[in-house]
Amino acid sequence: MAKLFxxxxxxxxxNEFLTPEFCSKIAGAxxxxxxxxxxxxxxxxxPRTSSEMVKNSAISGLLSAGCxxxxxGIAPTPxxxxxxxxxxxxxxxxxxxxxxxxxxxxxxFFVSDGTEVYGPLEEEIEKIFFGDKIKRVAWTxxxxxxxxxxxxxxxxxxxxxxxxxxxKNFKIILDPGHGAQCSIxxxxxRELGYDVLTINAQPDGFFPGRHSEPDQKxxxxxxxxxxxxxxxxxIGIDGDGxxxxxxxxxxxxIMGDITGSILTDDLMKEGDSxxxxxxxxxxxxxxxxxxxxxxxxxxxxxxxxxxxxLKNDSVFAFEENGGNIFAKINLCRDGGLTAVYMLNxxxxxxxxxxxxxxxxxxxxxxxxxxxxxxxxxxxxxxxVKEIYCNEEVIDIDGIKILFSDGWMLLRPSGTEPIFRxxxxxxxxxxAKKLMEQGLKTVNEAVLxxxx
Numbered sequence: 001m002a003k004l005f006x007x008x009x010x011x012x013x014x015n016e017f018l019t020p021e022f023c024s025k026i027a028g029a030x031x032x033x034x035x036x037x038x039x040x041x042x043x044x045x046x047p048r049t050s051s052e053m054v055k056n057s058a059i060s061g062l063l064s065a066g067c068x069x070x071x072x073g074i075a076p077t078p079x080x081x082x083x084x085x086x087x088x089x090x091x092x093x094x095x096x097x098x099x100x101x102x103x104x105x106x107x108x109f110f111v112s113d114g115t116e117v118y119g120p121l122e123e124e125i126e127k128i129f130f131g132d133k134i135k136r137v138a139w140t141x142x143x144x145x146x147x148x149x150x151x152x153x154x155x156x157x158x159x160x161x162x163x164x165x166x167x168k169n170f171k172i173i174l175d176p177g178h179g180a181q182c183s184i185x186x187x188x189x190r191e192l193g194y195d196v197l198t199i200n201a202q203p204d205g206f207f208p209g210r211h212s213e214p215d216q217k218x219x220x221x222x223x224x225x226x227x228x229x230x231x232x233x234x235i236g237i238d239g240d241g242x243x244x245x246x247x248x249x250x251x252x253x254i255m256g257d258i259t260g261s262i263l264t265d266d267l268m269k270e271g272d273s274x275x276x277x278x279x280x281x282x283x284x285x286x287x288x289x290x291x292x293x294x295x296x297x298x299x300x301x302x303x304x305x306x307x308x309x310l311k312n313d314s315v316f317a318f319e320e321n322g323g324n325i326f327a328k329i330n331l332c333r334d335g336g337l338t339a340v341y342m343l344n345x346x347x348x349x350x351x352x353x354x355x356x357x358x359x360x361x362x363x364x365x366x367x368x369x370x371x372x373x374x375x376x377x378x379x380x381x382x383x384v385k386e387i388y389c390n391e392e393v394i395d396i397d398g399i400k401i402l403f404s405d406g407w408m409l410l411r412p413s414g415t416e417p418i419f420r421x422x423x424x425x426x427x428x429x430x431a432k433k434l435m436e437q438g439l440k441t442v443n444e445a446v447l448x449x450x451x
Contacts, residue, residue: 007414031065076241
């Protein structure tokens, strides 16, 4: 049976793979899976140009399965998940391409506790889809559409989690990247008493100011503005609002691993555990040792991380891409909550972000990627494992090779036709050499497989 779900929901080119017919059918399969008639499904979208089409197509599929649909329009992914979990919904769907190029889009599916469908649940939905087993209801039982605002309860949750700012000179530069958090995080931070300047703060599916991925290249304007204005912190958010990256008061881009480690250091008590993917920096091991806690490594992907978090009753989880999960408040990656919690730490400790970062040991991590057709990914992973058969490896997700002075992870993307390379060492020179080695390994293996 063909596979529809990737690392994060279902993604593809809008109006080519994600056609109205496909979106209606997959939503109908999901509606059938959750029980159809009378089930309450919350749906929202990011500002992409194709999101309205995908959303309305999905709504038609849900209605045909007998579900009642509650439409929230444009809203961040964590707002949808928070409402599904806390406001008596049976399920939810988020229409979003997150950080991928604007011509692509996707669908994320949530069950009643607000978590993403995962593993066996994905397979059940795919069986219904490919087996044409969607249960279409009689015309008298077709569902209804209601308007619902999931943003208001989300804003309240963020405000309740925040500490009121007492430093009136504290200045924030916020870049929500034309995405779903455009009007939300700025509102919350101002309500908490912060001076906030925004850039790229108009929802726009063409992403004219920057691409939606909050990486160092795309946040270059934010970094420059921090330096020019002498601001205290920069906050960059991705397209669907579930990931946040910071820039410190000196204009330094702060990797998601460091953010996750700072948050862990604040949240962890002795005996607690945190969950993070195999791609995360070794810094988290240092933090957990310091706090007499435990780190649990998983595959890359929010669904895998949350599943492990629930299994171990962990206090916190994070990904190196800026996705942080505060288990006691919102059981999903939450960019808004990440911003609030980091500002809480700065307020409690009365320190600048650069000062807090300097308290942690420094690891040099580099990331790159190589184009790789989806049909070659499995063979390429096997080839890489064969090449490094004499080294110590971890194969939780891709192949992670452990060296005495660092590590290298080579893994296929679950959302794009690329192969990702992560390397880390405590010296910049060694990290660069590991990256050269990783790029060479993957490039040569791809050429051999193509020939």
